[in-house]
Amino acid sequence: MENSLIIAGFGGQGVILIGQLLGYSATAAGKNATFFPSYGAEQRGGTANCTVVIADEAIGSPVVTRLDTVIAMNEPSLAKFESWVKPGGTIIVNSSLVHKKVARSDVRALYIPANELAEQLGSEKSANMVILGSYLGASQALAVEPVIETMRVKMASKAKFLPLNEAAIRAGKELAESQCAAGKGAQG
Amino acid sequence: MEKKFMKGNEAIAEAAVRAGCRFFAGYPITPQSEIPEYLTKRLPEVGGVFIQGESEIASVNMVIGAAAAGVRAMTSSSSPGISLKTEGISTLAGAQLPAVIVDVARTGAGTGQIYPGQNQYNVATKAPGHGGFKVIALAPATVQEAVDLTYEAFDYADRDRNPVILLADGVIGGMMEAVVLPEPKTAFPEKRDWQIDGCQGRERRVNRSLDNDTVKLEQFQRDCAAMYERWQQEDVRYEEYLTEDADLVIAAYGTSARVAKTAIRELRKEGFRVGLIRPITVSPFPYIAFDKLDYSQVKHILAVEMCIPALMVEDVKCAVARRTPVSAYTRGAGFVVSPDEVVGAVKDLISKGGAQ
Numbered sequence: 001m002e003n004s005l006i007i008a009g010f011g012g013q014g015v016i017l018i019g020q021l022l023g024y025s026a027t028a029a030g031k032n033a034t035f036f037p038s039y040g041a042e043q044r045g046g047t048a049n050c051t052v053v054i055a056d057e058a059i060g061s062p063v064v065t066r067l068d069t070v071i072a073m074n075e076p077s078l079a080k081f082e083s084w085v086k087p088g089g090t091i092i093v094n095s096s097l098v099h100k101k102v103a104r105s106d107v108r109a110l111y112i113p114a115n116e117l118a119e120q121l122g123s124e125k126s127a128n129m130v131i132l133g134s135y136l137g138a139s140q141a142l143a144v145e146p147v148i149e150t151m152r153v154k155m156a157s158k159a160k161f162l163p164l165n166e167a168a169i170r171a172g173k174e175l176a177e178s179q180c181a182a183g184k185g186a187q188g
Numbered sequence: 189m190e191k192k193f194m195k196g197n198e199a200i201a202e203a204a205v206r207a208g209c210r211f212f213a214g215y216p217i218t219p220q221s222e223i224p225e226y227l228t229k230r231l232p233e234v235g236g237v238f239i240q241g242e243s244e245i246a247s248v249n250m251v252i253g254a255a256a257a258g259v260r261a262m263t264s265s266s267s268p269g270i271s272l273k274t275e276g277i278s279t280l281a282g283a284q285l286p287a288v289i290v291d292v293a294r295t296g297a298g299t300g301q302i303y304p305g306q307n308q309y310n311v312a313t314k315a316p317g318h319g320g321f322k323v324i325a326l327a328p329a330t331v332q333e334a335v336d337l338t339y340e341a342f343d344y345a346d347r348d349r350n351p352v353i354l355l356a357d358g359v360i361g362g363m364m365e366a367v368v369l370p371e372p373k374t375a376f377p378e379k380r381d382w383q384i385d386g387c388q389g390r391e392r393r394v395n396r397s398l399d400n401d402t403v404k405l406e407q408f409q410r411d412c413a414a415m416y417e418r419w420q421q422e423d424v425r426y427e428e429y430l431t432e433d434a435d436l437v438i439a440a441y442g443t444s445a446r447v448a449k450t451a452i453r454e455l456r457k458e459g460f461r462v463g464l465i466r467p468i469t470v471s472p473f474p475y476i477a478f479d480k481l482d483y484s485q486v487k488h489i490l491a492v493e494m495c496i497p498a499l500m501v502e503d504v505k506c507a508v509a510r511r512t513p514v515s516a517y518t519r520g521a522g523f524v525v526s527p528d529e530v531v532g533a534v535k536d537l538i539s540k541g542g543a544q
Contacts, residue, residue, distance in 0.1 A: 020193075020364065023193045023364050026193075027191055027192075027193040027366045033365070033366065034364065035363060035364035036359065036362060036364075037362060058449075059365075060447055060448075060450025060451075060527060061443075061446060061447040061524070061526065062359060062365070062446075063524040063526070064526075065526050065528065066528060
């Protein structure tokens with residue numbers, strides 16, 4: 001098993017955080033993982049993305065240009081990375097902020113209204129956790145419980161957000177699984 | 189053994205502390221700033237000293253002082269900052285002082301770019317300062333290896349009374365990967381007769397890299413040359429990956445090497461017999477690894493480097509000594525070479541008759 005993904009968005013959307021949580025969780029689960037960040041000199045408002053590889057085998061390159069999954073948290077990210085997904089791969093679109101559709105027909109496209117879902121649960125700030133959950137649902141690369149546990153440990157200093165984050169991860173996973181089961185995607 | 193998912197720079201810093209480093213002076217520069225950042229907090233916890241110098245030059249000069257006092261000392265920087273430190277590194281070598289210098293290399297001349305590069309090869313292996321001295325330069329390809337080599341670098345430095353360079357690049361420094369951290373070292377060299385640590389009750393000692401006695405200086409230079417020869421015999425480290433049946437061998441170190449491994453696994457699935465020689469010590473360079481190849485079988489050697497022009501390829505050519513053609517595939521300007529590109533470069537060579 002090897003699953004490579006890019007998580008891309010604006011600085012401040014928490015893409016680096018969920019990439020790191022995947023890495024911590026994969027390590028705890030006994031898998032190999034790499035995390036490689038890329039961001040501009042800006043912080044909030046600039047572009048940010050990270051590449052995560054989760055694998056059973058040794059990982060060669062931590063920088064990948066042919067990906068199993070792309071997560072586009074905003075519209076520029078979809079434009080930049082849509083072509084990087086392997087045929088048969090998955091694109092997860094944060095449809096709260098991305099109003100374009102995936103143009104390709106050879107990939108599975110999931111549309112997750114992460115900001116709205118997170119807001120319904122209590123705070124838009126957990127949009128990245130909704131997306132994290134949707135990746136778990138779509139890829140089945142890691143079980144959800146250990147990821148939630150990792151999130152609790154790594155974000156212990158933000159105790160009041162923990163229940164919300166957990167609910168957001170579960171909601172994202174559920175929505176992604178139901179979209180996958182409904183066979184959405186091939187039609188883009 | 190517990191595995192921790194750590195950023196390369198922080199893992200290097202923690203490994204240094206566990207190796208007994210108790211003095212660090214540095215100055216921020218991307219992509220290595222997490223090393224000093226981590227040590228600001230960590231060194232005081234173990235009774236060590238962290239100083240952010242007013243410049244790279246001041247920092248390396250503080251390391252000279254700490255090393256002369258007998259403390260395990262380190263500084264770190266990235267390519268342009270290493271240029272500023274070379275005078276101090278040369279002084280360390282000339283004054284026979286042990287220290288570890290970490291270069292998390294970035295790309296390009298001048299300020300270049302903040303993105304990863306392997307452009308520091310010649311600086312680390314040929315001229316880490318003026319005066320024609322050499323250092324052991326260690327080039328990790330994983331975060332775990334960065335930890336292990338940092339941990340050992342201090343021992344090499346103390347053994348040889350010479351600076352050691354850890355040559356990483358921005359990928360190794362910036363990426364996160366699982367590591368098992370070594371136990372903190374407890375055995376250190378005895379108090380040595382050259383340490384400048386207070387002369388009450390004994391003769392004062394002088395440590396300097398200037399010696400007016402040229403006869404003594406020439407002997408020192410001969411001793412150093414003999415030490416460099418010894419390194420070639422005893423300290424060369426490299427990895428051979430699927431070279432036994434290979435008719436095309438890739439030569440790559442650091443990040444390029446791990447990318448090349450992925451490419452080789454893909455090429456092997458398609459039936460191409462490709463292998464890898466990965467220098468771990470880029471100085472002393474593993475010339476011997478290339479002598480072990482069967483040149484009736486190896487039709488081509490391809491150096492893969494994240495630097496334009498390729499630099500390590502010169503050492504590869506020297507090692508191969510025209511027994512088979514050598515060329516290079518390069519990416520520059522901070523672009524990380526991809527497995528697909530390496531696969532393409534190998535297939536291109538094969539289609540031109542470079543290998544079967």
